[in-house]
Amino acid sequence: MASATPKEIARELPPLLRVYTDGSVERFLGSPFVPPTLEDPETLVSSKDVVISENPSISARVFLPKVDHQKKKLPILVYFHGGAFCLESAFSFLHHRYLNIIASEAKALVVSVEYRVAPEHPLPAAYEDSWEALKWVTSHSRNERKDGEAWLIDHGEFTRFYVGGDTSGANIAHNVCLRVGGEALGGVRIAGAVLAFPLFWGSEPVLSEPVEGHEESSPMRVWKFVYPDAPRGIDNPLINPLAPGAPSLATLGSRKLLIFVAGKDDLRERGVWYYDAVKESGWQGDVELVRVEGEEHCFQIYHPQTHNSKGVISRIASFLV
Known part of the structure; x- marks a missing residue:
């Protein structure tokens, strides 16, 4: 044969x-896909999957911690997973485990967005899906949806509304904050954004990034692959927030920012550069940079039980107040 x-x-x-x-x-x-859980044995967090849009296909996994829901409502975190715009999922093991922990530690209701990924769906699909998901979540604040998600209506506190993500998901969180600066969300304001090891890049090295090899760097190759038709290439404002013609960082539609960088992460200098740029932009919010020395990119998702990972998770939990 x-x-x-x-x-x-x-x-x-x-x-x-x-x-x-x-x-x-x-x-x-x-990591492999895992189903939602009625009550996670480690964290006691319950999760379920919801459909946001059939066309295009957008969904989410919602995480609800086990607390006394009769006493008060919970802060809401809309989360965008990382994975270079082409890997991972809201339904994958790593992010499911990580957001169970975040929901439990922060006592927050988490909506993890399942946006379309490249190469099947090149950018800007992920950005548009994430914006539609954000609008869907905030539409529940008016309590008018007969087809709404009960956990959001019954347990979500929309005066404590946050966005966040890791790596490419942190990039998405930044960009939705910029978009909120110019478009309404039904009266809902973003209280804060968590940008963990954000994926930003550009045609020129910044700070102490090496000059040699910049053209062949991993972020450069990823961007060309996931958004081959990007206007201005790697200096598109979606990936380079200080590119010529990019929206002013002073227009970020969030009241505070929490940015993480890791000592062994190739993206660390870009995160510091972004932090400095926000501070110098005239933005009226509060921005904090947390440096974690000796750690790799997104270590807290891969190894959430280590001392440094617990520190990151604790800091995020205290941010979501």
């Missing part, structure tokens, strides 16, 4: 994924 003809590679993004000429995609990294 003749062996099957090997599939032909159309393009690839080592070591993350490969696209074949038949349109199929093979992902080499990322």
